[in-house]
Amino acid sequence: MNSVVAAWRNFKFGRKCAKLGRGCRFVGKDVTIDGHVEVGDFCRFRDHVIMRTNGNGRIVLGNRVGVTNYCIIEAADLVQIGDWTALAEFVVVRDTTHLVRGTDATWIRTPRITKPVIIGSGCWIGSRTYIGPGITIGDGVVVGVGSVVTKDIPPYEVWAGAPARFLYHRTKDVPPEIQAETDRLIAEQGIRPNRYEDG
Numbered sequence: 001m002n003s004v005v006a007a008w009r010n011f012k013f014g015r016k017c018a019k020l021g022r023g024c025r026f027v028g029k030d031v032t033i034d035g036h037v038e039v040g041d042f043c044r045f046r047d048h049v050i051m052r053t054n055g056n057g058r059i060v061l062g063n064r065v066g067v068t069n070y071c072i073i074e075a076a077d078l079v080q081i082g083d084w085t086a087l088a089e090f091v092v093v094r095d096t097t098h099l100v101r102g103t104d105a106t107w108i109r110t111p112r113i114t115k116p117v118i119i120g121s122g123c124w125i126g127s128r129t130y131i132g133p134g135i136t137i138g139d140g141v142v143v144g145v146g147s148v149v150t151k152d153i154p155p156y157e158v159w160a161g162a163p164a165r166f167l168y169h170r171t172k173d174v175p176p177e178i179q180a181e182t183d184r185l186i187a188e189q190g191i192r193p194n195r196y197e198d199g
Contacts, residue, residue, distance in 0.1 A: 076114045082121030089127045097133055
């Protein structure tokens with residue numbers, strides 16, 4: 001993408017944000033921003049991203065958040081995403097749904113359930129994951145591809161499935177063979193440097 005196109009997209013989409021940090025990049029040509037959306041520094045958005053709020057709802061993204069193709073983030077109260085968190089393709093995060101249990105009324109006539117969604121820093125949310133109302137995800141969490149998150153997830157845990165369930169902790173009780181392979185790869189490749197400019 002040439003610099004003129006990049007500058008135009010940054011202007012076009014950035015002006016729709018309630019707050020836009022420095023160094024953000026709207027790589028995608030089709031991004032929908034509707035309502036109160038706050039974006040931190042050095043965030044990156046790919047194509048067909050939708051960020052929409054209703055009423056007094058707010059979407060608040062930290063620094064260096066990555067939102068890739070076909071993600072949907074909707075808030076009637078609050079969706080907050082921490083620094084260095086990445087949402088892979090087709091992730092849906094919503095703080096509102098419809099009450100369906102205890103009534104035979106059609107979904108459009110039932111009361112709405114709205115509760116804040118908080119996703120911590122340094123998380124990786126796998127493709128096609130759904131995160132619904134009232135969920136809190138701790139720092140450093142990895143959620144596997146195709147998951148439906150129905151419970152809070154403590155920091156540094158790996159969950160997957162529909163509904164998502166605990167698989168393992170990222171740093172506690174690591175089997176010796178996994179730790180040895182991790183140590184070998186880090187010694188061989190190192191920890192990747194920050195590929196983003198701090199400006």
